[in-house]
Amino acid sequence: MATIEFRGINKKFGDETIIPEMNLKIDDGEFVALLGPSGCGKSTTLFMLAGIYLPTDGELLFDGARVNEVEARDRNVGIVFQSYALYPHMTVAKNIAFPLRFKKTPEAEINRRVKEAAELVRVGELLERRPEQLSGGQQQRVALARALVKDPALLLLDEPLSNLDATLRLAMRTEIKALQERLKVTTVLVTHDQIEATTMADRIVCMHAGKIEQIGTPDDLYKRPATRFVAEFVGSPPINTFQGAAADGVVELGGARLAISGGANGPVYVGLRPEHLFFADGGIPAKIVQHEPMGREILYVCDTPLGMVRILEAAATASQSIGSETHFGFDSAHSLVFESASENLIGNARVSAIESGS
Amino acid sequence: MGAVKEEAVVRSNVRKAMKARERANMAIFFGPAFLIVSFFFVVPVIVDIAISFTDLGRELRITEITTKNYDRAFTGDRQLPGVIARTVFYVGATLLIFNTTFGLVLALATTAIPKTSGTFFRAVWLLPRMSPSVVYAILWIWSIHGGDTSLVNQILKNLFGSEKPIDLIQLEPMWVIIFANGFIGASFAMIILTSAIRSIPEHLYHAARCDGAGSLAVTWHITLAHLRWPLTYIFIWQTLSLLTSFEYILLITGGGPFRATTVYAIFIFQRAFGSAGQYAYGAALAFFLIVPGVILALLLWRVSKMGTLLQKPRIEVQ
Numbered sequence: 064m065a066t067i068e069f070r071g072i073n074k075k076f077g078d079e080t081i082i083p084e085m086n087l088k089i090d091d092g093e094f095v096a097l098l099g100p101s102g103c104g105k106s107t108t109l110f111m112l113a114g115i116y117l118p119t120d121g122e123l124l125f126d127g128a129r130v131n132e133v134e135a136r137d138r139n140v141g142i143v144f145q146s147y148a149l150y151p152h153m154t155v156a157k158n159i160a161f162p163l164r165f166k167k168t169p170e171a172e173i174n175r176r177v178k179e180a181a182e183l184v185r186v187g188e189l190l191e192r193r194p195e196q197l198s199g200g201q202q203q204r205v206a207l208a209r210a211l212v213k214d215p216a217l218l219l220l221d222e223p224l225s226n227l228d229a230t231l232r233l234a235m236r237t238e239i240k241a242l243q244e245r246l247k248v249t250t251v252l253v254t255h256d257q258i259e260a261t262t263m264a265d266r267i268v269c270m271h272a273g274k275i276e277q278i279g280t281p282d283d284l285y286k287r288p289a290t291r292f293v294a295e296f297v298g299s300p301p302i303n304t305f306q307g308a309a310a311d312g313v314v315e316l317g318g319a320r321l322a323i324s325g326g327a328n329g330p331v332y333v334g335l336r337p338e339h340l341f342f343a344d345g346g347i348p349a350k351i352v353q354h355e356p357m358g359r360e361i362l363y364v365c366d367t368p369l370g371m372v373r374i375l376e377a378a379a380t381a382s383q384s385i386g387s388e389t390h391f392g393f394d395s396a397h398s399l400v401f402e403s404a405s406e407n408l409i410g411n412a413r414v415s416a417i418e419s420g421s
Numbered sequence: 422m423g424a425v426k427e428e429a430v431v432r433s434n435v436r437k438a439m440k441a442r443e444r445a446n447m448a449i450f451f452g453p454a455f456l457i458v459s460f461f462f463v464v465p466v467i468v469d470i471a472i473s474f475t476d477l478g479r480e481l482r483i484t485e486i487t488t489k490n491y492d493r494a495f496t497g498d499r500q501l502p503g504v505i506a507r508t509v510f511y512v513g514a515t516l517l518i519f520n521t522t523f524g525l526v527l528a529l530a531t532t533a534i535p536k537t538s539g540t541f542f543r544a545v546w547l548l549p550r551m552s553p554s555v556v557y558a559i560l561w562i563w564s565i566h567g568g569d570t571s572l573v574n575q576i577l578k579n580l581f582g583s584e585k586p587i588d589l590i591q592l593e594p595m596w597v598i599i600f601a602n603g604f605i606g607a608s609f610a611m612i613i614l615t616s617a618i619r620s621i622p623e624h625l626y627h628a629a630r631c632d633g634a635g636s637l638a639v640t641w642h643i644t645l646a647h648l649r650w651p652l653t654y655i656f657i658w659q660t661l662s663l664l665t666s667f668e669y670i671l672l673i674t675g676g677g678p679f680r681a682t683t684v685y686a687i688f689i690f691q692r693a694f695g696s697a698g699q700y701a702y703g704a705a706l707a708f709f710l711i712v713p714g715v716i717l718a719l720l721l722w723r724v725s726k727m728g729t730l731l732q733k734p735r736i737e738v739q
């Protein structure tokens with residue numbers, strides 16, 4: 064078990080800065096997800112934790128002690144790679160036993176712990192197979208067993224679910240989460256899938272172009288996204304954002320005028336999630352141009368004076384069809400306003416419909 | 422109804438055309454190899470076996486069909502045991518020291534250093550393979566001959582102040598031919614192993630590091646484990662080519678001094694085309710080289726599992 068701290072970590076490959084400056088603390092036994100789009104530096108961050116990459120600058124601390132110079136093999140870190148990286152010429156049992164070979168573990172104990180780890184991830188019957196004889200999901204479990212067998216202080220998972228089919232992914236999500244809660248091992252999960260991050264992690268670190276945009280619980284990221292990027296990255300279907308100019312409590316968004324509170328002034332982005340929009344008899348006019356059934360809900364794309372707007376409606380009460388002309392309103396309490404230049408959230412700013420007559 | 426019939430005809434025509442193309446492709450792709458193998462392997466082997474049962478000599482006249490060549494090989498040739506012992510030593514030493522171990526070291530070393538310098542070193546090691554064998558042999562002779570102008574003697578004189586020139590061909594003829602062949606043989610393993618090492622996925626190294634393996638353990642458990650098949654392949658292939666190798670030996674030592682470097686291939690050459698001119702006896706001796714050759718070649722076929730050495734085609738051709 065370990066606490067982790069990034070203190071002003073910088074990482075360059077040659078002249079190219081991948082991570083300008085990272086500060087992050089992870090508590091003992093915590094499950095943290097690094098969430099961000101492809102190429103934002105998630106794997107690089109993870110590989111620095113593992114000791115595969117060295118930070119260019121800054122300090123990396125495990126339990127308060129600097130580990131920059133500690134080699135990968137001395138860090139007691141278990142890692143599951145995106146490709147699983149099972150040793151192709153070894154059986155499952157040998158693969159799982161591999162980390163124990165270097166710890167001078169007695170033969171009998173190796174056998175016992177390999178069995179234990181294999182049972183834990185339910186690959187006990189596959190011990191004599193080779194990796195090529197396993198399905199993707201089984202390989203993933205073996206990789207997990209190999210990472211866990213040495214009782215790591217830190218468990219690192221690099222997109223462990225991205226090669227699995229949807230059903231298996233769902234099952235493994237629950238399983239890994241349960242396992243982590245049972246073992247209480249500090250865990251860092253890398254993913255670009257927000258649902259994976261929100262369902263599994265205690266805290267999410269949302270990254271963008273090597274920078275941390277926000278650290279928070281899944282709820283924080285959804286309800287109070289610190290930046291426009293987070294608002295657009297987290298939430299499905301994605302949030303509607305509109306550019307506008309605020310002055311004297313009024314914001315102009317395309318052809319619509321809305322009231323704005325919280326002292327917002329100047330150019331802003333207004334964010335409204337599809338699930339917080341609803342069709343109404345009055346409000347902003349909208350013409351339905353597209354509808355996508357999504358199971359329990361239907362997503363409508365509407366042409367409005369604000370531009371194209373996504374609106375989510377429960378399938379059971381579906382009221383619209385393509386081409387119909389209607390109006391929509393929104394839930395003011397859930398509206399988000401970002402400053403245009405910095406793209407930061409203006410904490411207490413809200414938009415609402417202008418009361419008629421005022 | 423008519424349409425259905427027509428469609429069936431069209432389809433069967435298409436199938437016929439595909440079959441024909443398949444056959445044509447096969448002929449185009451395998452034809453040349455097939456011809457070459459027949460003309461340069463099957464036919465010579467048959468001719469060799471046929472001659473070995475005759476008394477063909479310098480007069481190019483066959484007077485009897487006989488097994489006396491084989492009788493002689495098994496009982497009557499007093500040189501043969503020595504020749505076989507020398508061959509085993511020569512093949513074994515060249516193979517183990519240079520063609521596998523040294524080739525492996527070269528591959529490991531040149532893939533561990535930065536790419537451009539690695540490529541440079543590999544290119545240097547390829548030079549002897551690319552130069553004509555006569556040039557290569559002359560370079561060797563020029564380097565080690567007994568006069569005081571040879572490279573070795575110049576170095577001994579100028580660097581170590583030794584006044585007496587040495588003649589390595591007289592002193593250590595066997596090691597001279599082992600080195601001469603080994604320097605070339607090593608580059609074969611180097612090329613194959615380099616590309617094999619390159620094809621090892623990097624994350625396996627990362628995984629092994631995180632699992633606690635040090636440099637040695639990583640080399641052993643990841644790199645060498647990965648090179649098992651290529652190494653076996655190289656081992657068999659090089660055994661074959663060393664058994665039949667004779668041009669450098671002939672050019673550098675001529676099988677001498679006295680019989681010190683007369684290995685099997687040289688021995689056949691001497692018996693068949695030397696002063697004795699016993700073509701038929703040479704053919705019988707050559708036959709004993711063909712047998713292990715074919716066995717090893719078949720073994721190679723099995724071992725290499727071809728697929729593990731060749732890339733699958735990116736496009737499926739029918």
Ligand SMILES: Nc1ncnc2c1ncn2[C@@H]1O[C@H](COP(=O)(O)OP(=O)(O)OP(=O)(O)O)[C@@H](O)[C@H]1O
Pocket residue numbers: 076081099100101102103104105106107108255
């Ligand atoms: N060894 C390397 N040398 C040079 N550049 C690298 C190296 N590894 C990664 N990069 C660069 O660093 C950036 C971040 O890469 P990284 O692999 O961390 O992204 P990621 O967030 O894990 O993306 P993905 O979700 O696609 O895996 C990329 O722009 C990549 O091109």
Ligand SMILES: [Mg+2]
Pocket residue numbers: 105106107221
């Ligand atoms: Mg990655």
